[in-house]
Amino acid sequence: MRILRIIAFPISLIYAIAVIARNFLYDIRFFKSKSFDTPIVCVGNLSVGGTGKTPMIEYLVRLLEGYKVAILSRGYKRKSKGFLMADKNSNAQDLGDEPFQMYNKFPEITLAVDANRINGIKNLEKLVQPQLVLLDDAFQHRKVQPTLSILLTTFGKLYKDDWYLPTGDLRDSKREAKRANLIVVTKCPDDLSEENKERITKKLSPRPNQKVLFSHFSYAPSLKSGSGKTLDWNQLLEKKVAVVTGIANPEPFIAHLKSKDFQFQHLEYGDHHDFSTRELERLKAFDMVVTTEKDYVRMKGKLQNLYYLEVEHEFSKSDESVLREELWNLL
Incomplete structure (x- = not known):
């Protein structure tokens, strides 16, 4: 597999050019991004999977308990089409595995799937008037202008150390990290030292308006x-x-x-x-x-x-306070 990835390096260069060009066209507003009156919190990454997006959405739902929150996901590999809201008759084939997992855990929360994020948000605003929409796995989908962007990257493979598909796992440009409000380093060791946190933060080179947080996975006892x-x-x-x-x-x-x-x-x-x-x-x-x-x-x-x-993200008290404050400032 590694040899195939190396052989595919020229393809990754073509992919990189296409990704950079697309983002440039959004940056100069040749392609338009739509904003909404409803606060939109985007959770995503620059790579293909494995950063803990679904547990992060679940973590945010818990922090926002008491508020009228909706989750909007693409519903990857679902058998249905278009906009669909979850209900008691939904299954993994209709919603996709990750949305169905979230709906099972939080049946009181409005959850919808739609590959067209703009259409999905409009439908949610019309049907349920949520106080906030959590946009799952949408960092690279720039048609929507989020109110707050949370970018996830794993401790074992920071986006700074990665390369474009198919040689690496990046599906978006490293420089697009500039659009994040919060950068969360996930899957850290439980005992990650402050020195290592500082080293990683320095490597990620956050902008003055960005905050870097750290989380580790906490597994259920049984x-x-x-x-x-x-x-x-x-x-x-x-x-x-x-x-x-x-x-x-x-x-x-x-x-x-x-x-x-x-x-x-x-x-x-x-x-x-x-x-x-x-x-x-x-x-x-x-x-x-x-x-x-x-x-x-x-x-x-x-x-x-x-x-x-079951698995959950776990933050230090100080990092959780930062995350909580960022969310509450939107409401």
Whole structure:
């Protein structure tokens, strides 16, 4: 794979030129960006997946408890078309796996999907009049002018160290980080020192108006099933366990499971993988199947003994205060 990426370097140069040209046309307002009266908070990244966007949206929903919040997502790989609002009859095929995961967790929140973000926001304003819209995975979609932009980048692969697709993972230009109000370094070690935070901040070279925050993943103490049943780690001992991942970056998840001292076979699939009947049959040979929340919603009801592990972003008190203040200033 690495050799193929190196061979594809000329293609990445063409891609880079196209991305830079597109952004330039937005910068000079040849292409227009639409703003809205409703505060719009954009959460996104410069790379392809794996930075923790969905847990970040969920974190913001918790911070905004008590306010009338709506989530708008593209609904990647969904089977439906156009604007669609989630309801009790929705499923992962209609909404996409990540929006369906969020709706399951926060059914009281308005959630909609629409590849046309402008159309989606207009419909939300017309139908529910939210106090704030959380725009999921939209940093590179410049047709909408957000009120606040939150850019995510991972500790293990900062956007400063990356390169354009297909040689690297960047889908947007590094210089577009200038549009972010907040830059969040995700998936940090739990014990990241202040010295390392300063070093990373210096490397990212934020502008005077930008703030750099740091988060790490906090995993739930036990596994869950769809029925609400929990499973302790010691119940996996001496069991034949499959750990299934269909996410962009499974390394932190797998590292956490390895720390629990039970034996498992890791079956890794591509991001947003749609599990076939044959693959599900293979999983039935295991005593237990452990997976991520995102993968769980695509396999729910198709396997017995299927459990998932919840994950959340965790910030220091000072960084959470910064984030909370930025949001409340919009309301």
